[in-house]
Amino acid sequence: MNPAINDLHPYPFQKLEKLLAEKPWTGPERGMGEAIRLTIGEPRHAPPQFVLDVWQNALPQVAKYPTTLGTPELRQAISQWLKQRFNADVSAATQILPVNGTREALFAFAQAHIDASTPSQLSRPSMNSGLAENVRPELVEGQTLANQPLVASPNPFYQIYEGAALLAGAKPYFVNCDASGLADFDAVSADVWQQVQLVYACSPGNPTGAVVSKEQWQRLIALSDEHDFIIAADECYSEIWFDEPPVGLLQVCAEIGRNDFKNCLVFHSLSKRSNLPGLRSGFVAGDATALASFLKYRTYHGCAMPIPSQLASIEAWNDESHVEENRRLYREKFQRVLEILEPVMQVKKPDASFYLWPTLNDICGGDDEAFAQGLHHEQGVTVLPGSYLSRDTDNGNPGAGHVRISLVASVEECVEAANRIAQFVRTN
Numbered sequence: 001m002n003p004a005i006n007d008l009h010p011y012p013f014q015k016l017e018k019l020l021a022e023k024p025w026t027g028p029e030r031g032m033g034e035a036i037r038l039t040i041g042e043p044r045h046a047p048p049q050f051v052l053d054v055w056q057n058a059l060p061q062v063a064k065y066p067t068t069l070g071t072p073e074l075r076q077a078i079s080q081w082l083k084q085r086f087n088a089d090v091s092a093a094t095q096i097l098p099v100n101g102t103r104e105a106l107f108a109f110a111q112a113h114i115d116a117s118t119p120s121q122l123s124r125p126s127m128n129s130g131l132a133e134n135v136r137p138e139l140v141e142g143q144t145l146a147n148q149p150l151v152a153s154p155n156p157f158y159q160i161y162e163g164a165a166l167l168a169g170a171k172p173y174f175v176n177c178d179a180s181g182l183a184d185f186d187a188v189s190a191d192v193w194q195q196v197q198l199v200y201a202c203s204p205g206n207p208t209g210a211v212v213s214k215e216q217w218q219r220l221i222a223l224s225d226e227h228d229f230i231i232a233a234d235e236c237y238s239e240i241w242f243d244e245p246p247v248g249l250l251q252v253c254a255e256i257g258r259n260d261f262k263n264c265l266v267f268h269s270l271s272k273r274s275n276l277p278g279l280r281s282g283f284v285a286g287d288a289t290a291l292a293s294f295l296k297y298r299t300y301h302g303c304a305m306p307i308p309s310q311l312a313s314i315e316a317w318n319d320e321s322h323v324e325e326n327r328r329l330y331r332e333k334f335q336r337v338l339e340i341l342e343p344v345m346q347v348k349k350p351d352a353s354f355y356l357w358p359t360l361n362d363i364c365g366g367d368d369e370a371f372a373q374g375l376h377h378e379q380g381v382t383v384l385p386g387s388y389l390s391r392d393t394d395n396g397n398p399g400a401g402h403v404r405i406s407l408v409a410s411v412e413e414c415v416e417a418a419n420r421i422a423q424f425v426r427t428n
């Protein structure tokens with residue numbers, strides 16, 4: 001078996017299940033109502049019916065093999081959406097690839113892109129590189145590090161980035177998020193950048209909800225030009241915003257005249273935007289050279305999108321009214337929940353996404369596992385400990401002392417959960 005599989009961490013929800021089982025919720029027996037899960041990032045607003053209708057009517061088309069490249073009509077609809085949303089001219093022929101959700105694409109891209117055979121230019125990491133501080137200790141043992149490519153990732157992060165890096169034969173290089181909730185890429189030293197082949201940048205971020213600014217994207221692009229790495233911008237939450245739409249990487253490229261999107265790729269999805277997580281539909285767009293290799297890889301990988309899903313996706317990308325309605329529901333939910341939580345804990349509305357990322361301070365002694373376990377045990381509300389989404393570094397674990405609250409349930413359920421959280425906070 002591939003030994004890298006042993007390096008994969010248990011998924012956060014497996015850890016959570018174990019933690020919660022130690023102190024179960026017995027509320028229903030005490031007439032306290034059902035448990036409310038605010039852990040998983042799975043949208044629960046209704047999917048648009050007109051998309052489901054198209055999908056259902058197209059079901060007989062499963063009689064045909066789909067192509068990996070997807071239909072020209074789907075790529076055209078995506079191109080139009082990118083133009084309308086980000087004012088970027090993206091070629092449907094060469095700069096767009098439909099994928100079965102961004103999760104598989106974020107993972108697969110690293111497998112296609114990382115060149116694990118090329119020794120780094122460095123014989124060993126520089127002492128002041130910050131490498132040893134940021135990478136898990138077991139990953140920096142011995143001198144093999146210098147011979148392996150690095151994949152930079154925010155910390156905390158969407159867990160797929162780490163698994164993708166490890167299975168591609170690279171080492172994850174974790175860049176801690178600062179108080180703004182964004183990875184501080186400016187803090188990475190030049191000799192580390194020399195080893196980096198791929199950067200995952202998540203905007204809006206999961207779990208912090210922070211949005212990368214135009215200037216920050218420009219600085220990352222400049223670093224990519226200097227050190228020749230690909231920027232994989234995970235923008236799957238870009239349509240769940242409150243006040244203003246998040247800027248996107250291709251938008252910034254278009255504004256600075258980088259029309260070939262060199263070394264820049266964006267990953268988008270219908271899962272959150274259109275409440276269609278089970279459709280498994282998204283796309284990667286940007287640098288045509290990178291996409292040509294990715295397409296070749298995917299042809300062998302065998303992950304073409306079924307034709308009914310492609311036809312349904314066209315409908316979804318072509319319509320904005322359901323997306324506006326979706327945002328309206330999240331706005332209402334965040335407002336109602338924050339009215340309850342802001343007076344009792346340090347929490348604020350994120351720039352975008354459907355997560356709250358409160359700082360616990362002295363609640364439960366600031367211990368995020370104790371908070372999640374106690375909240376579940378006493379009030380039947382499940383949230384995810386922040387430390388499960390990040391790795392330890394010499395500068396601490398940037399997720400510790402936070403929990404991720406996923407506001408995906410109905411307004412009523414979220415309000416009920418917020419009241420129970422407030423009650424828990426008052427007594428802990």
Ligand SMILES: Cc1ncc(COP(=O)(O)O)c(C=O)c1O
Pocket residue numbers: 041100101102103104158202205206234236268269270271277281282
């Ligand atoms: C940051 C981030 N990226 C990507 C994904 C994957 O989404 P999908 O595969 O449904 O497009 C998720 C899902 O929760 C996510 O949180």
